[in-house]
Amino acid sequence: MSGSGSRVRSIDPATLPKHFDPAEAAARWGEAWEKAGVYAWDPQGTREETFVIDTPPPTASGSLHMGHIFSYVHTDIIARQRRMLGLNVFYPLGWDDNGLPTERRVQDYFHVRCDPTVPYDPDLQVEPATAKIRKGRARLVSRENFIALCDQVTVMDEEAFRDLWRRAALSVDWSLEYATIDDHCRRLAQLSFLDLFAKGHVYNTYAPTMWDVDFQTAVAQAEVEDRDLPGAYHRIEFGVEDSERSFTIATTRPELLAACVGVTAHPEDERYRDIFGKRAVTPLFRVPVPVFPSEMADPEKGTGILMVCTFGDATDVIWWREEGLELRQLVGKNGRLAEVTFGEEGFESLDPEAANRFYAEISGKTVKQAQKRMVELLGDPDGSATGNGAPLRADPEAIQHPVKFYERGERPLEYVPTRQWFVRLLDKKQELLAKGAEVKWHPPFMHARYADWTEKLSLDWCVSRQRYFGVAIPVWYPLDGDGNPDHERPILADAASLPIDPMSTPAPGYEESQRDKPGGFTGEADIFDTWFTSSLTPQIGSHWTLDPDRHARLFPTDMRPQAHEIIRTWAFYTIAKAMLHEDAIPWKHAVVSGWILDPDRKKMSKSLGNVETPLPWIEKYGADACRYWSGSARVGVDTAFDEKVLKIGKRLVTKIFNAGKFVLAQEAETHPVSAELDRAFVAELRALVERATAAFDEFQFAQALQETETFFWTRFTDTFLELAKGRARGDAADAAAQGSAVAALRLGLSVLLRLFAPTMPAITEEVWSWAFADETGEPSIHRAPWPSAADFDGIAGPDEAASLERAVAAWTAINKAKADAEVSSGREVESLTLAASADTLAGLAPVLSDVLAAARVHGHTLREDPTLEADAFRVEDAHFVERS
RNA sequence: AGGCACGUAGCUCAGUGGCUAGAGCGCCGCCUUGACACGGCGGAGGUCGGCGGUUCAAUCCCGCCCGUGCCUACCA
Numbered sequence: 011m012s013g014s015g016s017r018v019r020s021i022d023p024a025t026l027p028k029h030f031d032p033a034e035a036a037a038r039w040g041e042a043w044e045k046a047g048v049y050a051w052d053p054q055g056t057r058e059e060t061f062v063i064d065t066p067p068p069t070a071s072g073s074l075h076m077g078h079i080f081s082y083v084h085t086d087i088i089a090r091q092r093r094m095l096g097l098n099v100f101y102p103l104g105w106d107d108n109g110l111p112t113e114r115r116v117q118d119y120f121h122v123r124c125d126p127t128v129p130y131d132p133d134l135q136v137e138p139a140t141a142k143i144r145k146g147r148a149r150l151v152s153r154e155n156f157i158a159l160c161d162q163v164t165v166m167d168e169e170a171f172r173d174l175w176r177r178a179a180l181s182v183d184w185s186l187e188y189a190t191i192d193d194h195c196r197r198l199a200q201l202s203f204l205d206l207f208a209k210g211h212v213y214n215t216y217a218p219t220m221w222d223v224d225f226q227t228a229v230a231q232a233e234v235e236d237r238d239l240p241g242a243y244h245r246i247e248f249g250v251e252d253s254e255r256s257f258t259i260a261t262t263r264p265e266l267l268a269a270c271v272g273v274t275a276h277p278e279d280e281r282y283r284d285i286f287g288k289r290a291v292t293p294l295f296r297v298p299v300p301v302f303p304s305e306m307a308d309p310e311k312g313t314g315i316l317m318v319c320t321f322g323d324a325t326d327v328i329w330w331r332e333e334g335l336e337l338r339q340l341v342g343k344n345g346r347l348a349e350v351t352f353g354e355e356g357f358e359s360l361d362p363e364a365a366n367r368f369y370a371e372i373s374g375k376t377v378k379q380a381q382k383r384m385v386e387l388l389g390d391p392d393g394s395a396t397g398n399g400a401p402l403r404a405d406p407e408a409i410q411h412p413v414k415f416y417e418r419g420e421r422p423l424e425y426v427p428t429r430q431w432f433v434r435l436l437d438k439k440q441e442l443l444a445k446g447a448e449v450k451w452h453p454p455f456m457h458a459r460y461a462d463w464t465e466k467l468s469l470d471w472c473v474s475r476q477r478y479f480g481v482a483i484p485v486w487y488p489l490d491g492d493g494n495p496d497h498e499r500p501i502l503a504d505a506a507s508l509p510i511d512p513m514s515t516p517a518p519g520y521e522e523s524q525r526d527k528p529g530g531f532t533g534e535a536d537i538f539d540t541w542f543t544s545s546l547t548p549q550i551g552s553h554w555t556l557d558p559d560r561h562a563r564l565f566p567t568d569m570r571p572q573a574h575e576i577i578r579t580w581a582f583y584t585i586a587k588a589m590l591h592e593d594a595i596p597w598k599h600a601v602v603s604g605w606i607l608d609p610d611r612k613k614m615s616k617s618l619g620n621v622e623t624p625l626p627w628i629e630k631y632g633a634d635a636c637r638y639w640s641g642s643a644r645v646g647v648d649t650a651f652d653e654k655v656l657k658i659g660k661r662l663v664t665k666i667f668n669a670g671k672f673v674l675a676q677e678a679e680t681h682p683v684s685a686e687l688d689r690a691f692v693a694e695l696r697a698l699v700e701r702a703t704a705a706f707d708e709f710q711f712a713q714a715l716q717e718t719e720t721f722f723w724t725r726f727t728d729t730f731l732e733l734a735k736g737r738a739r740g741d742a743a744d745a746a747a748q749g750s751a752v753a754a755l756r757l758g759l760s761v762l763l764r765l766f767a768p769t770m771p772a773i774t775e776e777v778w779s780w781a782f783a784d785e786t787g788e789p790s791i792h793r794a795p796w797p798s799a800a801d802f803d804g805i806a807g808p809d810e811a812a813s814l815e816r817a818v819a820a821w822t823a824i825n826k827a828k829a830d831a832e833v834s835s836g837r838e839v840e841s842l843t844l845a846a847s848a849d850t851l852a853g854l855a856p857v858l859s860d861v862l863a864a865a866r867v868h869g870h871t872l873r874e875d876p877t878l879e880a881d882a883f884r885v886e887d888a889h890f891v892e893r894s
Numbered sequence: 895a896g897g898c899a900c901g902u903a904g905c906u907c908a909g910u911g912g913c914u915a916g917a918g919c920g921c922c923g924c925c926u927u928g929a930c931a932c933g934g935c936g937g938a939g940g941u942c943g944g945c946g947g948u949u950c951a952a953u954c955c956c957g958c959c960c961g962u963g964c965c966u967a968c969c970a
Binding site: 028307466654669673 | 898900907919923924926929934935968969970
């Protein structure tokens with residue numbers, strides 16, 4: 011165990027810059043990492059040695075904020091730690107660019123609207139819209155041109171995101187980049203549809219569906235949100251056919267009176283029992299409608315009796331279906347009241363002439379306009395069905411009530427009967443719940459969000475959208491002799507032909523010339539819900555059905571990072587897809603990040619105007635400091651944005667830089683760790699590694715960081731380093747003692763750098779490169795082995811576990827004496843007396859010289875004082891050297 | 895209205911059935927020290943949201959309440 015004359019010294023501090031420049035280092039290392047392929051996934055790795063991340067594909071809508079940094083850095087920290095564990099990390103990044111967010115951004119950016127009836131213009135050039143252009147009417151462009159503009163904008167937006175990810179030092183493997191609109195993803199999504207069709211999990215049907223009148227598309231349950239809006243109960247008197255009887259219903263949607271197809275009340279409601287089975291007569295339109303009892307009617311609400319319309323709400327749809335009521339659809343796809351004629355089939359009236367006169371007043375109006383006019387009309391006694399005067403029996407009673415909106419929409423959803431494709435899920439709730447329970451959620455309570463949503467699911471998944479920028483549904487329909495499509499017998503695309511667009515490719519067995527001709531075919535114009543594609547991200551990465559070998563290596567994935575507000579969409583649909591396709595779970599762990607809140611604890615979002623854009627912060631504090639901020643927030647916990655944390659991160663980076671500089675500048679003979687103080691430090695270090703590793707195993711990166719950071723400051727730089735400093739510099743004559751100190755300091759630095767590396771990749775790589783890269787043969791710390799027992803091989807434990815603690819206590823006591831005397835803690839001490847219990851003094855002996863050196867004490871006396879508690883020290887009779 | 899989470903120092907957050915409840919920032923005092931003034935040392939500051947209960951012992955477990963946030967439900 012001799013140094014045999016070999017010496018260590020790695021750097022001359024004079025050659026290093028005084029301060030660390032994070033921006034310069036980040037740029038330099040970013041380039042080096044990419045060049046060296048540090049983050050490359052090895053396609054030959056087995057499933058066991060591979061760690062697969064199902065990265066969320068961001069919507070590159072052009073708005074970047076700290077929330078993006080926050081959650082993606084969480085994932086990156088895990089990725090880097092798993093890579094250091096020796097795992098073959100599969101860490102792709104995709105872009106979820108299809109769907110409405112992109113369409114909306116394109117509409118705004120160019121001030122255009124898609125109109126499928128406009129012919130394609132191959133030479134179309136559109137400049138970004140100016141404020142002046144936006145004042146005019148939007149330019150109408152063809153479907154093909156619109157899609158091309160979407161492609162153009164997504165490429166541009168993705169560049170901004172890609173730059174941010176690089177600046178944040180995300181260790182993604184860019185060779186695995188994909189976009190949900192690219193050929194591979196379109197192919198996968200269409201293959202998914204074919205598989206679901208073959209297994210009987212999809213169907214198309216004509217039914218009332220939630221419809222956004224602005225975007226003019228169907229939407230799924232998961233995309234619907236309630237908003238509290240002011241409304242009003244309108245009390246309207248109805249008559250009863252062949253009777254003097256009348257009753258008053260209460261409704262918030264008087265504009266749908268002409269769509270009334272029934273009246274209902276609770277079966278036990280004494281007030282209305284006599285008219286069940288009779289026909290009520292609506293005012294104004296004089297339409298007879300059945301009165302029926304229903305358990306769903308609440309006697310406490312309104313007047314206890316209500317009109318059923320096609321369609322005012324979800325309950326109307328149920329009544330309509332269960333009671334087999336007429337369909338009188340008034341609200342059209344554009345949100346305006348359709349033109350109808352009373353007296354014709356489906357719109358029977360006891361007085362068609364009056365009905366049509368009244369209806370003419372609201373026909374073609376928007377729902378809102380129609381309501382206003384309707385209230386006026388209801389004030390007209392001529393409209394009464396009973397002869398009791400104006401049908402509106404009271405002033406409207408203002409209420410506040412929840413109204414369903416498409417989450418991105420501006421006007422309430424309407425139920426409009428349309429033909430849509432659905433994935434059948436309602437009959438599989440139990441299986442979906444079982445699959446959700448198989449996934450390990452972090453934090454565990456996030457599982458409740460999934461289970462809650464799944465249990466309360468009330469509609470199958472509507473996957474068709476009447477939009478343009480997205481993945482086409484790969485079907486056609488044969489046309490009969492009259493040109494009517496047969497939706498019951500869709501023609502499916504051949505799997506080998508995917509991806510295809512049925513609007514530009516003819517159906518198999520047909521010629522393009524037969525498109526939309528009687529006896530020919532028609533293409534499905536709808537596209538898929540964007541979640542239909544993004545729910546396949548695990549399979550997109552694994553090349554499901556296309557490359558079985560790769561699929562076996564990558565599916566199911568290990569980790570799905572995501573935000574909690576999209577558990578009901580992305581997480582739910584991904585679980586559903588994996589189950590329907592392969593009866594599998596898509597990932598073993600779902601790691602759910604919290605939100606970034608502004609200092610007022612409001613969610614940071616574009617619509618609230620409280621977003622912090624990340625680039626200025628990266629420039630001010632450096633990527634490592636921003637990552638430190640992200641990495642200090644625990645999984646699943648909402649976190650307020652706080653600049654103070656960035657400052658702390660930057661301070662830590664500086665401290666690592668300086669500590670590294672000091673440790674690696676020490677020159678000594680090579681010796682093993684042998685001194686008591688050093689062994690005590692190494693024992694603590696070993697325990698730290700165990701705690702940090704255990705935390706990472708459970709995806710608790712914040713805990714690992716906090717443990718490491720606390721240890722770094724309080725056990726390493728502020729204490730051990732200070733206590734061992736003198737010996738390391740060679741103040742003691744003993745070369746072995748000096749070598750031990752240097753070896754322990756270097757081991758401490760090496761281990762701490764590696765523990766910090768996942769969170770702060772640039773500074774740790776920088777310091778690593780000064781010495782350890784060559785020594786270990788690991789050119790990048792990000793491929794270096796994660797600290798483990800192997801790092802401490804051959805180092806004996808301390809004689810007493812508390813040696814370091816005791817040394818610190820004695821040193822602190824001397825420092826306090828200096829503080830009390832208002833002298834610098836660096837002041838030399840001529841002499842002092844150190845009092846402590848006999849046992850404590852005995853325990854201090856092996857580390858005493860380090861304490862005295864650190865405190866710069868020249869002469870000392872030890873005094874036994876049995877009144878002092880264990881490991882308590884008192885400094886007496888201190889005489890300080892006068893400053894020269 | 896149900897469910898979930900949260901409520902700890904001025905601020906941002908850790909933490910645990912048991913010594914005297916912690917960190918950083920901020921504040922006060924001292925120290926230009928030899929890796930680091932982008933630093934060091936010392937200090938003040940808390941009825942751990944409230945009320946009950948279980949326990950030898952509760953900030954932690956249980957119940958109720960108050961407050962905050964989120965998810966879900968609620969269009970007559």
